[in-house]
Amino acid sequence: MQRTILVTGAAGQIGSELVPALRAAFGDDRVIATDVKEGAPDLVGAGPWQTLDITDAAAIGQAVQKHGVDTIYHLAALLSAVGEKKPTLAYEVNLGGLFNVLEVARESKAAVFTPSSIAAFGPDTPPDPTPQDTIQRPTTMYGVTKVAGELLCDYYHLKYGVDARGVRYPGLISYVTPPGGGTTDWAVDIFYSAVEKGRYTCFLAEGTQLDMMYMPDALRAAMELMNADPAKLRHRNAFNVTAMQLTPEKLTAAIARHVPGFTIDYDVDPVRQGIAESWPRRIDDSAARAEWRWKPEYDMSAMTKDMIEKLRARTTGN
Ligand SMILES: NC(=O)c1ccc[n+]([C@@H]2O[C@H](COP(=O)([O-])OP(=O)(O)OC[C@H]3O[C@@H](n4cnc5c(N)ncnc54)[C@H](O)[C@@H]3O)[C@@H](O)[C@H]2O)c1
Secondary structure, three states, X not given: OOOOXXXXXXXXOOHHHHHHHHHHHHOHHHEEEEEOOOOOHHHHOOOOEEXXXXXXXXXXXXXXXXXXXXXXXXXXXXXXXXXXXXXXXXXXXHHHHHHHHXXXXXXXXXXXXXXXXXXXXXXXXXXXXXXXXXXXXXXXXXXXXXXXXXXXXXXXXXXXXOOXXXXXXXXXXXXXXXXXXXXXXXXHHHHHHHHHHOEEEEOOOOOOOEEEEEHHHHHHHHHHHHXXXXXXXXXXXXXXXXXXXXXXXHXXXXXXXXOOOXXXXXXXXXXXXXXXXXXXXXXXXXXXXXXXXXXXXXXXXXXXXXXXXXXXXXXXXX
């Protein structure tokens, strides 16, 4: 199916890779990349670019109308650790921004992809495994906006027929754009430190287990879900998806197979440790596997090998 797509938050960790992937699939001119950041076009390749603040509802509506957009990948948000530092702004951007996008989608009949997160769960949620449908009482502002966002997307689908879809991403590991201030950033930082210094000081404690995914799988999940048969999507807004469960020591051992002598030590940040301990240790993604045939391609060792190769090639220029 041909689409004309607007991506919000296009300069971020996901957007900077999703935009090129969407452009490869649909054509450069069919994907309008937007972000509140200035000067982001370099990050997202050839094709239309617009500076856009997601809290400005009229500007979103104008951009959608101008380009004849039929699908919005809505990525603009503040992440968990930043959200705890700036809860008011996180509320305005995450929930206010999503509300604006859904209103524009209702008026323009556009489809919407919105990522939720494992942060939509909380300390009362069964942590291992965390079912698709379960208790969601998060204790961070980020998590509050994610649960409310899932419900808002469901509401716009039920009430207005907006084709809203989403996944609950775990921590995402990638090498193109650094992560934007989340609790799982350690699993990216560790690779940069391994390649540059051969050692890493982790802000989460030994034994802290969280779900993770390599970026190519995350991009595929977003694109495959939007292409899935709507009749089969019972959990359309917020499918659990995961690829691997990592602890700092497990990932350290995997990296040490490529970086001999690689070591880790710990300087635990109590805020991020507290957030991590309120999240699942392993989510059950069987609903996504059943309803739209979700299947990750990268496990820990395949991801680790690729990350190290890509980062080494970048530092040596090969
Ligand atoms: N990266 C992860 O590990 C992860 C995990 C789970 C869910 N998610 C979700 O995926 C989405 C994208 O995450 P990401 O990792 O790319 O985040 P990121 O922080 O790397 O990027 C977010 C982008 O949003 C932009 N932005 C912030 N405020 C804005 C505003 N007012 N108007 C327009 N743009 C604004 C930022 O400039 C940034 O480029 C978010 O909804 C996030 O909650 C990410």
